[in-house]
Amino acid sequence: MSDRITLKHVAAHAGVSRATVSLVLRDSPLIAAPTKARVRQSLAAVGYLYNRGAATMRATGTQTVGLLVNQIDNPFFAELTAGVSAALDSAGYIAFLSVTEDVVERQARAILRLREHRVDGVILCPAAATTGQDMAHLAEAGMKLVQVMRFVEGSAGDYAGPQNTHGLGLLTEHLIRLGHRHFAYAGGMALHSANRERIGGVTDALRRHGLAGPHFLPVENTRLGGMQAAAQLCALPQRPTALMCGNDVTAFGAMVGLQQRGLVVGRDVAVTGVGDVPEAAACQPGLTTLAASPRRIGQEATRLLLRRIADPALPAERLALPMRLVVRGSCGSGVAQP
Amino acid sequence: MSDRITLKHVAAHAGVSRATVSLVLRDSPLIAAPTKARVRQSLAAVGYLYNRGAATMRATGTQTVGLLVNQIDNPFFAELTAGVSAALDSAGYIAFLSVTEDVVERQARAILRLREHRVDGVILCPAAATTGQDMAHLAEAGMKLVQVMRFVEGSAGDYAGPQNTHGLGLLTEHLIRLGHRHFAYAGGMALHSANRERIGGVTDALRRHGLAGPHFLPVENTRLGGMQAAAQLCALPQRPTALMCGNDVTAFGAMVGLQQRGLVVGRDVAVTGVGDVPEAAACQPGLTTLAASPRRIGQEATRLLLRRIADPALPAERLALPMRLVVRGSCGSGVAQP
């Protein structure tokens, strides 16, 4: 059992006041070096453990932040989470994690709990149904928050995410160069900003080349959604030759679904993803996708949040990180001539 | 800006004392129903936000727990984390997450920080180099903790993980039935309990059938480790026909490495994993593996921890969940006859 050792005990042991010990803990320049050394010895001698809860009552800041992601079993968000965790660790912070599964109620419950714990800020990948009003309430309550991957329409503040529109333009033009003329787009049932930007990027690129917009397959951006998209694609009278998926996980599902129907991915159908999670290089054929460096995005989001916490008055920053085209076997070397 | 609304303000608004409001917050039976209703109205009217930090100073428990995993980018641990998060959410708890990357120093730093935050308990997948003494110190400090996936030798307390020994026995016998006689085992460079049990399960099963132990390829249980193992396997004078990998991610790396060397997985070499992460069904060929239901393990670990927090005197429980053999294409239909 811990014997509830407080500043008082340390102070008694070192022969100083509690205030002095408190200042030593924070390495204040007010305290003379020899005193500091003596107090530090006592700290170790009595086995003192800092009580951040108590400190929080008077001091400002808890050295904690919240991280809310919609899913964690998607390797993309797992990497992002790892990036946040590492960046926070080296800044002396620690994160509360909550997985919302895109359910606004879970998100709201988690945010309330985080506010009760007086987190210094929140990194939020907003659930798809989050409204601008929800965000406004948070801002009014003085919550420092950085949005990541998705940006709620009508909201304000910091954001870190990939250049979706530009990236999907690159990817679409690559497919056009390969000879594709009929496109399908799988995923993006939930119309959050990332999906809108991605679909917009594809549509714009097609229009630039005088092509019709992609055939939209409204499924969720999950493995299962990808499999459903494969089924839907095969049921179309005139099958598109390129299937662009909202993210890598969806593409994995689609590839399995297509293969189950006897189609050879990369020859009969080109498939693409978004994100370039490690599995994209490991599957067969390799997945052509857009590298979005989730770890980096997590780190940048953390940097933005810590910056915001340090100076709430700073102007908002919206960071759009470039995506890189990664060509692998899943889109083959050219469209099959009928 | 939040105007620091405390119990005092609510009490004034409702015309009662702070103590009464405090009791209403916790839905105490001591307070009469009409008073409760009135106070609850005031709570909402003044926009009160509970301050858990302050409460913690007197009350016992913070409604927080720590979750320390060695990696999160492995889908297995991502699923496990999702299970923990969901289970905690419905119990009114929230988790601090820290990713240790198997570095004991990061683990130690995170645990210190969690102790400073006075978490009610910790779910820990111990970094490989964790010693029994480390665990003993934590126990002495009164830390409630549940180990998950790995169990530090010489430690005590609760644990939740899969039946590694039995599971790998099943898997090995399946390969033996297919005609394999020469086995390699990739992974398990870090000798924590899970790796030891898995290797033990293979060795035991082989011995039961009068076969020599697996050729041990000492790599890390990562995608990269798997690729290294593939290279090592191909360099062996007499190549084993079955490559058993320490987990699915290692197997994915191994499959890529073998394919790069012109070998057909499932025909030339049988490959197996452990865990059955979703990608195992999606890769080509599908990966024969052991389903370990990570989400369930996360939920069980959470249950054990909450139980332990509620009653620290309970006897320790070591939960070993069964693994199910999942046969897919990666081990083919029989060993190739030379």
Place this chain on the structure above:
DNA sequence: CTTGCCAGTTAGATCGATCTAATGTCTGAT
């Protein structure tokens, strides 16, 4: 000799909840 200042230290108030022990109020039994 007094004053002012500085560096180093500290007593005591304070943060916002909960806990303890006590208070007042209303029954119903003696």
Place this chain on the structure above:
DNA sequence: ATCAGACATTAGATCGATCTAACTGGCAAG
């Protein structure tokens, strides 16, 4: 009429830090 006991509520102490404002002793300037 008095008392025991249950019920509902509360004043004030308390948790363990930090903050504010004040206090020391020593030294230089006036």
